[in-house]
Amino acid sequence: xxxxxxxxxxxxxxxxxxxxxxxxxxxxxxxxxxxxxxxxxxxxxxxxxxxxxxxxxxxxxxxxxxxxxxxxxxxxxxxxxxxxxxxxxxxxxxxxxxxxxxxxxxxxxxxxxxxxxxxxxxxxxxxxxxxxxxxxxxxxxxxxxxxxxxxxxxxxxxxxxxxxxxxxxxxxxxxxxxxxxxxxxxxxxxxxxxxxxxxxxxxxxxxxxxxxxxxxxxxxxxxxxxxxxxxxxxxxxxxxxxxxxxxxxxxxxxxxxxxxxxxxxxxxxxxxxxxxxxxxxxxxxxxxxxxxxxxxxxxxxxxxxxxxxxxxxxxxxxxxxxxx
Amino acid sequence: xxxxxxxxxxxxxxxxxxxxxxxxxxxxxxxxxxxxxxxxxxxxxxxxxxxxxxxxxxxxxxxxxxxxxxxxxxxxxxxxxxxxxxxxxxxxxxxxxxxxxxxxxxxxxxxxxxxxxxxxxxxxxxxxxxxxxxxxxxxxxxxxxxxxxxxxxxxxxxxxxxxxxxxxxxxxxxxxxxxxxxxxxxxxxxxxxxxxxxxxxxxxxxxxxxxxxxxxxxxxxxxxxxxxxxxxxxxxxxxxxxxxxxxxxxxxxxxxxxxxxxxxxxxxxxxxxxxxxxxxxxxxxxxxxxxxxxxxxxxxxxxxxxxxxxxxxxxx
Amino acid sequence: xxxxxxxxxxxxxxxxxxxxxxxxxxxxxxxxxxxxxxxxxxxxxxxxxxxxxxxxxxxxxxxxxxxxxxxxxxxxxxxxxxxxxxxxxxxxxxxxxxxxxxxxxxxxxxxxxxxxxxxxxxxxxxxxxxxxxxxxxxxxxxxxxxxxxxxxxxxxxxxxxxxxxxxxxxxxxxxxxxxxxxxxxxxxxxxxxxxxxxxxxxxxxxxxxxxxxxxxxxxxxxxxxxxxxxxxxxxxxxxxxxxxxxxxxxxxxxxxxxxxxxxxxxxxxxxxxxxxxxxxxxxxxxxxxxxxxxxxxxxxxxxxxxxxxxxxxxxxxxxxxxxxxxxxxxxxx
Numbered sequence: 001x002x003x004x005x006x007x008x009x010x011x012x013x014x015x016x017x018x019x020x021x022x023x024x025x026x027x028x029x030x031x032x033x034x035x036x037x038x039x040x041x042x043x044x045x046x047x048x049x050x051x052x053x054x055x056x057x058x059x060x061x062x063x064x065x066x067x068x069x070x071x072x073x074x075x076x077x078x079x080x081x082x083x084x085x086x087x088x089x090x091x092x093x094x095x096x097x098x099x100x101x102x103x104x105x106x107x108x109x110x111x112x113x114x115x116x117x118x119x120x121x122x123x124x125x126x127x128x129x130x131x132x133x134x135x136x137x138x139x140x141x142x143x144x145x146x147x148x149x150x151x152x153x154x155x156x157x158x159x160x161x162x163x164x165x166x167x168x169x170x171x172x173x174x175x176x177x178x179x180x181x182x183x184x185x186x187x188x189x190x191x192x193x194x195x196x197x198x199x200x201x202x203x204x205x206x207x208x209x210x211x212x213x214x215x216x217x218x219x220x221x222x223x224x225x226x227x228x229x230x231x232x233x234x235x236x237x238x239x240x241x242x243x244x245x246x247x248x249x250x251x252x253x254x255x256x257x258x259x260x261x262x263x264x265x266x267x268x269x270x271x272x273x274x275x276x277x278x279x280x281x282x283x284x285x286x287x288x289x290x291x292x293x294x295x296x297x298x299x300x301x302x303x304x305x306x307x308x309x310x311x312x313x314x315x316x317x318x319x320x321x322x323x324x
Numbered sequence: 325x326x327x328x329x330x331x332x333x334x335x336x337x338x339x340x341x342x343x344x345x346x347x348x349x350x351x352x353x354x355x356x357x358x359x360x361x362x363x364x365x366x367x368x369x370x371x372x373x374x375x376x377x378x379x380x381x382x383x384x385x386x387x388x389x390x391x392x393x394x395x396x397x398x399x400x401x402x403x404x405x406x407x408x409x410x411x412x413x414x415x416x417x418x419x420x421x422x423x424x425x426x427x428x429x430x431x432x433x434x435x436x437x438x439x440x441x442x443x444x445x446x447x448x449x450x451x452x453x454x455x456x457x458x459x460x461x462x463x464x465x466x467x468x469x470x471x472x473x474x475x476x477x478x479x480x481x482x483x484x485x486x487x488x489x490x491x492x493x494x495x496x497x498x499x500x501x502x503x504x505x506x507x508x509x510x511x512x513x514x515x516x517x518x519x520x521x522x523x524x525x526x527x528x529x530x531x532x533x534x535x536x537x538x539x540x541x542x543x544x545x546x547x548x549x550x551x552x553x554x555x556x557x558x559x560x561x562x563x564x565x566x567x568x569x570x571x572x573x574x575x576x577x578x579x580x581x582x583x584x585x586x587x588x589x590x591x592x593x594x595x596x597x598x599x600x601x602x603x604x605x606x607x608x609x610x611x612x613x614x615x616x617x618x619x620x621x622x623x624x625x626x627x628x629x630x631x632x633x634x635x636x637x638x639x640x
Numbered sequence: 641x642x643x644x645x646x647x648x649x650x651x652x653x654x655x656x657x658x659x660x661x662x663x664x665x666x667x668x669x670x671x672x673x674x675x676x677x678x679x680x681x682x683x684x685x686x687x688x689x690x691x692x693x694x695x696x697x698x699x700x701x702x703x704x705x706x707x708x709x710x711x712x713x714x715x716x717x718x719x720x721x722x723x724x725x726x727x728x729x730x731x732x733x734x735x736x737x738x739x740x741x742x743x744x745x746x747x748x749x750x751x752x753x754x755x756x757x758x759x760x761x762x763x764x765x766x767x768x769x770x771x772x773x774x775x776x777x778x779x780x781x782x783x784x785x786x787x788x789x790x791x792x793x794x795x796x797x798x799x800x801x802x803x804x805x806x807x808x809x810x811x812x813x814x815x816x817x818x819x820x821x822x823x824x825x826x827x828x829x830x831x832x833x834x835x836x837x838x839x840x841x842x843x844x845x846x847x848x849x850x851x852x853x854x855x856x857x858x859x860x861x862x863x864x865x866x867x868x869x870x871x872x873x874x875x876x877x878x879x880x881x882x883x884x885x886x887x888x889x890x891x892x893x894x895x896x897x898x899x900x901x902x903x904x905x906x907x908x909x910x911x912x913x914x915x916x917x918x919x920x921x922x923x924x925x926x927x928x929x930x931x932x933x934x935x936x937x938x939x940x941x942x943x944x945x946x947x948x949x950x951x952x953x954x955x956x957x958x959x960x961x962x963x964x965x966x967x968x969x970x971x972x973x
Contacts, residue, residue, distance in 0.1 A: 119957050123905050131950025137943035142365030146578045236558045238578055240361055243526050256775055287534050294789035301783030309769045321770025323860045358942045387942045397692040404685055405678045418798045418887035422805045444800055491796030491889050520794050
């Protein structure tokens with residue numbers, strides 16, 4: 001391990017550490033249990049990771065822009081409840097756009113507070129976590145929301161159907177990831193997100209409208225949350241008010257695992273997707289190996305620390321921190 | 325001063341069993357976690373409605389949000405406000421015992437509602453009002469067994485169980501009832517595994533997904549309530565596994581619908597409105613000095629696809 | 641300098657003004673909306689308020705110095721739970737059972753040791769790897785929670801010991817045991833942050849880490865000590881609370897980290913580090929508990945409580961920033 005720091009090979013390992021770790025995991029689990037690499041198992045894991053994944057992609061934008069979003073779990077509950085409630089009131093065709101509009105409105109509110117008023121994103125989104133939960137309970141009256149006629153609606157398409165054998169949630173997840181990856185890496189907006197997160201001050205001086213870019217990242221995040229809420233609602237056609245509770249930290253774990261720095265300015269959609277899949281496959285693999293769910297917590301802990309450590313060790317060229 | 329007098333008066337009325345309930349009584353309730361599912365929300369609504377309908381009752385309605393520390397604080401607050409009776413829906417059947425003792429020592433009668441506290445605390449409460457959860461568990465086992473017999477698989481069926489929140493008395497008792505009764509009625513049915521679903525539909529769906537990965541052959545699922553039962557049903561449906569007998573408890577509207585659609589076999593009919601009204605009535609009876617059974621159960625019958633016509637669809 | 645002082649006073653006084661406003665509001669509103677005849681400001685009620693602030697409060701006080709450093713600790717809820725499990729479980733170990741009531745202080749010791757150890761693990765990782773404390777403790781929040789579940793599966797750990805309960809319920813000079821621990825912790829930390837080298841270093845590091853390193857402050861060990869401190873305090877909070885309740889669910893303490901951070905921020909401490917005070921945090925903790933109690937007093941339902949607490953947090957952040965900006969403008973003139 002000690003020679004690793006100065007060698008090129010070591011740098012490559014560290015830089016692509018997340019991919020290598022992923023590959024090793026897959027091989028290891030596959031050797032323990034053949035079933036792990038069965039096509040239906042793999043597709044099952046990706047399908048159940050899709051909701052978390054879609055949210056993580058949105059949060060990647062926020063994090064690259066140098067902020068946090070702890071409200072996504074609470075907001076996902078809101079989207080799910082709202083679209084289910086409106087489904088029976090105004091029909092799915094109108095319910096979906098209405099839910100997207102309302103979710104985006106919440107995102108815009110957060111974006112305004114963090115972007116234009118420059119309030120600290122951790123506290124703002126923490127406050128919104130609680131406030132949106134209150135809003136959801138007010139909307140639903142605290143009751144579970146269920147679609148009355150479960151078999152007679154095309155709304156189940158997004159969460160339950162398949163196209164050419166591939167589950168629709170996977171297609172939506174992949175499509176969204178591809179589009180947003182393009183937005184982040186190929187457009188002027190994407191470059192500005194990196195610039196704002198990398199060095200907010202410099203970005204302002206170079207004429208990039210910091211406030212507007214930050215505002216936009218929260219809109220992207222809210223949009224992704226709305227998609228996740230749609231998938232969730234369509235998957236079970238009914239929901240409790242607490243369905244997204246606690247997901248904000250899982251999402252953040254996936255984003256961090258993908259190598260996005262919380263300081264902002266680094267990370268990619270692709271790597272976040274890898275982070276999400278790693279979490280999903282670990283969970284599945286440990287389950288198939290017959291281990292209890294809490295083992296997954298500890299493995300995730302170890303992997304997060306190791307992944308981030310390797311990443312920063314590669315950047316600074318030393319394994320150990322220089323702080324005395 | 326005025327308040328002390330009132331409390332003293334209420335105590336006297338309670339002690340001497342005078343039926344004159346002209347004095348208004350203040351009854352405080354601290355609930356487990358309102359808004360987490362429909363049952364608890366409907367319960368709260370029904371409780372407030374029942375209290376408002378009774379001119380002699382002032383109700384202080386609090387919600388612990390599932391947090392033990394918050395619930396203990398609320399019990400302390402109610403003791404401090406010198407309410408006439410306290411109704412508790414425990415977040416943790418053991419952790420609330422010292423606080424209950426404090427209420428008892430302050431001369432305030434305590435009624436436990438919905439889910440009982442552990443036996444060590446029985447000396448400090450006046451009554452438990454709620455469903456008989458052990459019986460509910462055994463009834464669920466009977467429903468399951470009868471169904472297997474109809475299907476002719478009573479000698480080979482394999483069952484998984486998704487229990488409620490660990491440590492929560494209702495969850496423990498329902499599981500106990502089911503675990504004990506199933507081998508009595510269907511000795512050859514195997515209970516393969518039990519995992520908690522925390523009364524949560526999403527969590528239950530994940531647990532069931534895991535069961536489906538681990539076990540190729542599952543004939544029956546017993547869930548600690550219908551909310552979790554539906555989560556399990558969703559998982560089975562998504563995985564394309566058919567022919568599983570689902571039995572739940574606390575029949576939710578969504579469970580009733582699934583029974584009507586033929587996807588879900590049976591459950592236990594338990595109304596949060598009955599639950600809330602029974603708790604309030606128990607507290608009122610105690611304050612009026614009437615005899616109240618220590619375990620004050622209200623009936624919760626079996627409901628299956630066969631007899632569901634006898635029951636109206638649950639409102640929650 | 642005088643202006644700077646006045647600005648500080650306005651800012652630190654802010655939380656107490658807010659508490660006063662809450663008291664007035666709930667007293668008046670309680671008159672109309674509350675079903676209870678008891679005055680909100682009844683002394684007994686206020687004493688309970690302090691006691692009920694203790695579980696989050698003791699943790700939040702420790703979080704203050706972590707945040708003055710410019711760090712954060714998300715794992716305190718899990719440390720709280722694991723320490724509680726150790727406290728209650730150790731009482732049922734055979735050799736402890738044989739010791740009678742002498743086992744109680746030992747059980748406290750085991751629980752506190754657990755907190756110290758977990759804190760040290762966090763501190764060591766932050767020091768040696770240089771990973772941001774947010775990420776380190778986000779990871780250990782999961783990992784430590786895993787340990788809680790490993791200990792006793794999903795079952796609660798219980799041990800109702802009446803001697804312990806009586807001790808925790810005791811009132812000395814009117815104040816509850818928990819309140820004494822809250823005040824004691826506050827006093828010690830106030831002393832540490834304002835009167836010791838360690839405290840001065842904490843501010844210096846938070847203000848400008850590079851400058852602090854250049855000035856010869858050993859940042860790594862400093863962080864480590866603070867993480868040990870907050871681990872200890874999370875355990876202390878658990879010890880005080882669970883002595884009185886005797887049963888811990890594996891999910892207990894979840895979200896405590898977020899409430900502690902909220903209290904610290906309400907108390908005026910800056911997330912960026914370098915600025916904050918123990919007295920302010922004490923105010924923040926009391927303000928939150930007062931808000932909960934008051935909303936219960938006037939009969940607000942669950943959704944309103946959530947909505948109000950969330951929005952007030954944002955409003956306070958906004959006001960605080962306006963105040964800071966005003967202070968800066970005054971300074972320019």
